[in-house]
Structure formats: C-alpha cells, structure tokens
Amino acid sequence: MPQHVVVTRSATEHAHTAEILRRVEAAGVSDVRVLTNDRITSPKGETEREAYARAKATLAVVVAPPSQLKPQPIPPSADWRLDLARGCPAHCQYCYLAGSLSGPPITRLYANLDDVLAPISSLSGTGSVTTGDAARGGEGTTFELSCYTDPLGIEHLTGSLATAVEQVGTGHHGDGASLRFTTKFDAVQPLLALPHGRRTRVRFSLNATEVERFEGGTASMPRRVAALREVALAGYPVGLTIAPVMPVPGWQQSYGTLLDDVAAALAGVTDLDLTAEVITHRFTPGSKEVLTGWYPRTRLEMDEASRSSKRSKFGGIKYVYPRETMTELRGWFTEQLAARLPAARLLYWT
Numbered sequence: 198m199p200q201h202v203v204v205t206r207s208a209t210e211h212a213h214t215a216e217i218l219r220r221v222e223a224a225g226v227s228d229v230r231v232l233t234n235d236r237i238t239s240p241k242g243e244t245e246r247e248a249y250a251r252a253k254a255t256l257a258v259v260v261a262p263p264s265q266l267k268p269q270p271i272p273p274s275a276d277w278r279l280d281l282a283r284g285c286p287a288h289c290q291y292c293y294l295a296g297s298l299s300g301p302p303i304t305r306l307y308a309n310l311d312d313v314l315a316p317i318s319s320l321s322g323t324g325s326v327t328t329g330d331a332a333r334g335g336e337g338t339t340f341e342l343s344c345y346t347d348p349l350g351i352e353h354l355t356g357s358l359a360t361a362v363e364q365v366g367t368g369h370h371g372d373g374a375s376l377r378f379t380t381k382f383d384a385v386q387p388l389l390a391l392p393h394g395r396r397t398r399v400r401f402s403l404n405a406t407e408v409e410r411f412e413g414g415t416a417s418m419p420r421r422v423a424a425l426r427e428v429a430l431a432g433y434p435v436g437l438t439i440a441p442v443m444p445v446p447g448w449q450q451s452y453g454t455l456l457d458d459v460a461a462a463l464a465g466v467t468d469l470d471l472t473a474e475v476i477t478h479r480f481t482p483g484s485k486e487v488l489t490g491w492y493p494r495t496r497l498e499m500d501e502a503s504r505s506s507k508r509s510k511f512g513g514i515k516y517v518y519p520r521e522t523m524t525e526l527r528g529w530f531t532e533q534l535a536a537r538l539p540a541a542r543l544l545y546w547t
C-alpha cells in the first residue's frame with residue numbers, strides 16, 4: 198500500500214488514470230498529488246535509507262515514453278518484454294531491479310495502457326525464444342510482464358494485469374500470443390474468473406525458507422504456494438520461478454521441502470500445465486553498490502572472492518557461483534524436479 202501517489206499532467210489525459218485513482222482512493226491513500234507538469238522529483242531524506250523508504254512508498258502515474266514502449270527480446274524467458282509499470286514496492290535485498298533500473302525506487306505505473314499492449318498484435322509471430330521453438334512453440338509468441346515490476350503486487354491499484362490477461366485471452370490481439378509473469382504476491386482473486394483462454398502463464402517466485410527472509414514486504418511462501426493452487430484450479434497454465442537459488446546450509450533439505458509443498462498443493466488439479474525455471478543468485482558491481490546502499494546491514498552474501506566472474510552479453514561483469522557449486526545445484530534440481538514434481542517441464546536453468 199503506497200503512502201504517496203503523484204500523477205503527472207500528461208497521465209491525467211488517459212482514461213486508465215481515472216481507474217487507477219479510483220482504486221487508490223478506495224484503498225484509502227490520502228496523499229494524492231496531481232502535478233502541473235510531468236516532472237517526478239526524487240524523494241528527499243536525511244539519509245540514503247530515508248530517501249529509499251520514501252521512494253518505495255511512492256507510486257507515480259506516468260505516461261510511458263515511446264522509448265519504453267518498444268518491446269525488447271528477453272531470453273531465456275520470453276520473446277518480448279512488455280512493461281505495465283517500472284519499479285516495485287517490495288523490499289527484496291537481492292532485488293533484480295537494482296541492477297537494471299536507475300534512480301530512486303519509485304514505482305511508476307503506466308497510464309497509457311493501450312499503447313503498452315498495442316505491440317502484442319504487431320509482434321505476434323515474431324521472436325527468437327518461444328516463437329517457432331520445437332519445445333516451447335506451443336506457447337506462441339510470448340510476452341513477459343515481470344521484468345521491471347511485480348505486476349500482481351500492484352494489481353489492486355492498477356487493474357492493468359487483468360486488462361492484459363483478458364484482452365489476450367479473448368483474442369483482442371489475435372490468436373498467436375501469450376503472456377507470462379512471475380510474482381512474489383498472492384492476491385490472485387481478481388484474476389480467477391477472467392476469460393484468460395489459458396494464454397497467460399502465472400508463475401510464482403518460490404524459494405527456500407532461508408532465502409525468504411531477504412524478501413521484505415512480499416507474501417509468505419505458504420501463501421504463494423496456496424495462490425499457485427488457486428490459479429491452477431482456475432485453469433491457468435502455471436509455473437515455478439525458483440529464484441534466486443542460494444546454496445544455504447542444508448539447501449537440499451530446504452528446496453526439497455519446497456518442491457514437496459508444491460507437489461502437495463497441486464495434487465488433484467486437472468489439466469495441469471506446469472513449468473519450472475531455475476535461476477541461481479548473481480550480482481553485478483552496480484547492483485551490489487545499489488543494494489548495499491539500500492540495505493546496509495544485509496546479510497546477503499555478495500562476496501566477489503567466493504564467486505566466479507562472467508561477462509554478460511552487454512560486456513559487463515556478473516558474479517555467479519563457482520562451477521562446482523553450479524554443477525551440484527543444477528544436478529540436484531534436474532533430478533529432484535523430475536522425482537518430486539514429474540509434471541513440471543524445466544524450461545531453463547541459469
């Protein structure tokens with residue numbers, strides 16, 4: 198729940214803003230400011246930590262500029278990335294956004310939702326990840342909604358996700374596309390009765406209990422697993438995003454319990470379509486600097502000396518676990534997913 202909402206002048210010209218403001222008011226947010234221009238200023242604070250907290254408690258309703266409306270390829274998850282918003286109000290100490298979004302962590306909701314969704318029809322039939330792929334081609338051209346936000350975490354204030362799911366599910370953008378998103382939240386109720394047409398894969402970001410303590414402001418693991426069952430019963434294709442995997446002490450036991458909990462939750466679901474994506478923890482010099490500024494007392498291990506460095510495709514450095522650890526983790530997850538969750542198709546490991 199945000200404490201502060203700001204709306205840019207340009208955003209007021211879009212009908213979707215009225216819907217967002219209706220939801221914001223219904224949620225009881227009283228500090229709502231409509232700007233006379235389009236400038237969102239950085240929240241101030243005595244310390245970096247205070248400025249961070251104020252930014253995280255602020256939602257901005259803005260118009261996505263043309264540069265942010267052009268979908269980008271997003272392997273290995275999907276053909277294209279599509280952003281309903283940028284930023285997330287949760288407080289994960291390893292947050293992926295720290296390395297990809299710059300500036301104060303205000304959550305920016307896009308008011309021009311029609312513009313955001315328009316490329317779905319024009320890009321259908323194109324893409325290099327699932328489109329035409331032997332194993333994943335059945336998903337059609339895929340659009341990933343959770344690269345720069347957690348779309349379910351803000352859905353009660355936007356309704357953008359339900360609109361996207363319904364439009365794609367009813368063929369508004371043609372028959373060749375599907376959506377996918379991952380979440381650490383559990384408020385799935387508004388999605389359950391939508392005409393989704395099995396064209397949106399709802400994935401839950403799940404982890405060992407020892408890693409959950411780094412995920413401030415999110416739904417607990419049992420609630421995410423319960424929500425997974427609810428959407429699966431509602432006929433959605435579902436998925437597990439097991440990420441970021443960390444070899445914490447006793448990790449085999451912890452991740453084994455997680456897989457068993459998921460298997461128990463999905464028992465009896467007919468027409469189950471289940472995938473798994475497994476992503477190990479990594480960080481970059483830039484993300485470490487941002488995260489240690491936001492969470493100065495974090496106990497998250499980000500020790501370059503105990504990692505292997507790899508060059509990313511854009512030439513930057515990222516720190517991953519050493520080869521032996523990666524081999525051990527990969528072997529365990531491949532084997533245990535097959536044994537404990539045989540219905541799950543492992544899409545990729547990284």
Ligand code: SF4
Binds near residue numbers: 284293
């Ligand atoms: S839920 Fe995802 S996007 Fe939000 S803070 Fe956590 S890792 Fe970042």
